[in-house]
Amino acid sequence: MKQLIERLQKTSHLEKDEWLALLNAENDELRQYAAELAREVRHSHYGKKVYIRGLIEFTNYCKNNCLYCGIRAGNPNAERYRLTKEQILSCCKTGWELGFRTFVLQGGEDPHFTDEVLCDIVQQIKKEYPECAVTLSVGERSRDSYQALFDAGADRYLLRHETANKAHYQSLHPENLTLENRMECLQNLKEIGFQVGCGFMVGSPNQTNECIAEDLLFLEKFQPHMVGIGPFIPHHDTPFAKEPSGNVEKTLYLLSLIRLLLPKVLLPATTALGTLRHDGREQGILAGANVVMPNLSPTDVREQYSLYDNKICTGDEAAECRYCMQRRIESVGYEIEESRGDHISKQ
Numbered sequence: 001m002k003q004l005i006e007r008l009q010k011t012s013h014l015e016k017d018e019w020l021a022l023l024n025a026e027n028d029e030l031r032q033y034a035a036e037l038a039r040e041v042r043h044s045h046y047g048k049k050v051y052i053r054g055l056i057e058f059t060n061y062c063k064n065n066c067l068y069c070g071i072r073a074g075n076p077n078a079e080r081y082r083l084t085k086e087q088i089l090s091c092c093k094t095g096w097e098l099g100f101r102t103f104v105l106q107g108g109e110d111p112h113f114t115d116e117v118l119c120d121i122v123q124q125i126k127k128e129y130p131e132c133a134v135t136l137s138v139g140e141r142s143r144d145s146y147q148a149l150f151d152a153g154a155d156r157y158l159l160r161h162e163t164a165n166k167a168h169y170q171s172l173h174p175e176n177l178t179l180e181n182r183m184e185c186l187q188n189l190k191e192i193g194f195q196v197g198c199g200f201m202v203g204s205p206n207q208t209n210e211c212i213a214e215d216l217l218f219l220e221k222f223q224p225h226m227v228g229i230g231p232f233i234p235h236h237d238t239p240f241a242k243e244p245s246g247n248v249e250k251t252l253y254l255l256s257l258i259r260l261l262l263p264k265v266l267l268p269a270t271t272a273l274g275t276l277r278h279d280g281r282e283q284g285i286l287a288g289a290n291v292v293m294p295n296l297s298p299t300d301v302r303e304q305y306s307l308y309d310n311k312i313c314t315g316d317e318a319a320e321c322r323y324c325m326q327r328r329i330e331s332v333g334y335e336i337e338e339s340r341g342d343h344i345s346k347q
């Protein structure tokens, strides 16, 4: 199996049965070996730098009903909020002062944020902070809408594909949401010129290693600039309330394999990883991740952006999160980098 990992490092390619074999054989030794090679690759492209992105969770209204998600439309217990343009700009101001040069605007699919409303916000951020990158993560929209957002100045877009397996996709989503449309959105975003991120949850209900092998094949084919993966964590008000959480070790193993598959990819150590294990994000960095996304959302709404139970950092001010993250990164021998942190191909 170690030879397979070495071949992955050399060629950035494996066949489906080889992925499956690697996933099925996962153990401490293989995980450590994959992490070692992943760090080598990561150091050759990004050194010991870890990019920071300021995450602004600007609305928890959502018209969708993804079965895993705590802010799904069908959750009557979710207390809804949406930030005003002024509040979003105030988060950016705080973020700018703390050294952030990327703002990630994430939210549910909230019909309030029409192209007109969202483009105006993006334009204003880019006007006030021309040196910053704006990343959007607001779900599925039309090609024209993505184009308008790009023309307004948005640089990057995160849209996890969630799973590359059709049957699995349908088991996680209501019928009106299809893998086909998700993939079409990703293709459109790429063609328009965004730096694009896809990704998936590790250990979502009904996920098999076969599904993950298909995810990895999709990553190779799509060649995203960013990949967001994190463990699935149940939320008590969703149909998946009783499902078990994803596995931290497996998430770390996958971070390493993804680093070997896409050597230059921007790969976050996610909040979900830090939620399941106190040093999850630090371990993520040691496994090959090179991005962290501290929270810039106003403290009084943090609790309400509840995708899963026990989410960390809900009580902390932006500055606390920023410096907490710095300490964590430095504790494992890495350093925070305050530039925009574009993908190497787009610098």
Ligand code: SAM
Binding pocket: 068, 069, 070, 106, 107, 108, 109, 137, 138, 139, 140, 158, 159, 160, 162, 200, 201, 230, 231, 232, 233, 234, 235, 272, 307, 308
């Ligand atoms: N609405 C946008 C979208 O669908 O891409 C962005 C917001 S959505 C909440 C962001 C991501 O959170 C999803 O792509 C999903 O992978 C992740 N997520 C949702 N519920 C989760 C859960 N219970 N555990 C872990 N991650 C979850």
Ligand code: FES
Binding pocket: 062, 063, 064, 065, 066, 069, 070, 071, 072, 073, 107, 108, 109
């Ligand atoms: Fe829309 Fe989760 S169901 S953000």
